[in-house]
Amino acid sequence: MNAAPGDDLTVAYRRLNAAYQQTLRYAEDVRRLYQQVQRAIYQSLLGLANALEAKDAYTRGHSERVGAWSRGVAAALGLPPGEIDMIGQAGLLHDIGKIGIPESVLRKPGALDPEEWKVMRNHPLIGAQIVAPFDFFTGGAMMIRHHHERWDGSGYPDGLAGDEIPLGARIIAVADVYDALTSNRPYRAALSHTTALDHLASAAGLTLDEDAVTVFVGLIETLVTAKPDVGSRSAVRPSR
Numbered sequence: 001m002n003a004a005p006g007d008d009l010t011v012a013y014r015r016l017n018a019a020y021q022q023t024l025r026y027a028e029d030v031r032r033l034y035q036q037v038q039r040a041i042y043q044s045l046l047g048l049a050n051a052l053e054a055k056d057a058y059t060r061g062h063s064e065r066v067g068a069w070s071r072g073v074a075a076a077l078g079l080p081p082g083e084i085d086m087i088g089q090a091g092l093l094h095d096i097g098k099i100g101i102p103e104s105v106l107r108k109p110g111a112l113d114p115e116e117w118k119v120m121r122n123h124p125l126i127g128a129q130i131v132a133p134f135d136f137f138t139g140g141a142m143m144i145r146h147h148h149e150r151w152d153g154s155g156y157p158d159g160l161a162g163d164e165i166p167l168g169a170r171i172i173a174v175a176d177v178y179d180a181l182t183s184n185r186p187y188r189a190a191l192s193h194t195t196a197l198d199h200l201a202s203a204a205g206l207t208l209d210e211d212a213v214t215v216f217v218g219l220i221e222t223l224v225t226a227k228p229d230v231g232s233r234s235a236v237r238p239s240r
């Protein structure tokens with residue numbers, strides 16, 4: 001006996017609905033796996049950053065602050081989520097190349113001589129090499145390589161200027177400069193938030209990307225208002 005057309009439709013609908021539900025479950029599994037992979041990536045990157053902090057106490061907390069602020073600026077600029085993640089991760093790892101700098105230079109209590117500065121200035125290149133095996137992080141490797149370039153072309157390692165410098169590297173540079181200024185140094189106390197902002201304002205459009213400075217200042221003002229002790233922490237050796 002043949003089924004009525006209405007029964008066929010019901011069966012087809014149920015099958016379609018079951019397939020749809022199955023697809024939703026697959027999508028949920030994929031989403032969960034993606035999050036797990038992202039978390040694993042972040043944790044391995046954090047492990048790398050911690051390895052640097054174990055070697056160089058001066059950078060303690062610096063990497064995480066620069067990573068968090070860079071991510072915040074990228075988000076405020078309305079960049080796509082993948083780009084925001086990568087800029088945050090590159091900020092976290094921007095100084096990872098210091099792992100390859102001899103401790104006699106990295107931990108020298110006094111000022112570095114010209115030869116030692118030459119060695120120190122290799123850290124962006126070493127950092128980019130360290131993360132080069134991460135296929136998913138090619139853009140991040142470029143941000144690490146170029147985080148000491150300057151808007152006017154006077155930076156290193158390649159002397160890039162303006163838009164030639166990857167946007168992520170320009171953002172990281174602003175966060176890096178602010179954090180260095182507001183940290184204690186062996187030879188001077190941390191500058192106040194207001195003084196550091198004056199420095200950023202005078203560097204905007206010269207050594208730092210003006211737009212990145214504007215967005216960063218908006219972000220850091222909000223954070224400082226919420227937590228006034230942002231400037232009080234341990235020393236960071238400058239690397240410029």
Ligand SMILES: [Fe+2]
Nearest residue numbers: 094095148239
């Ligand atoms: Fe650096």
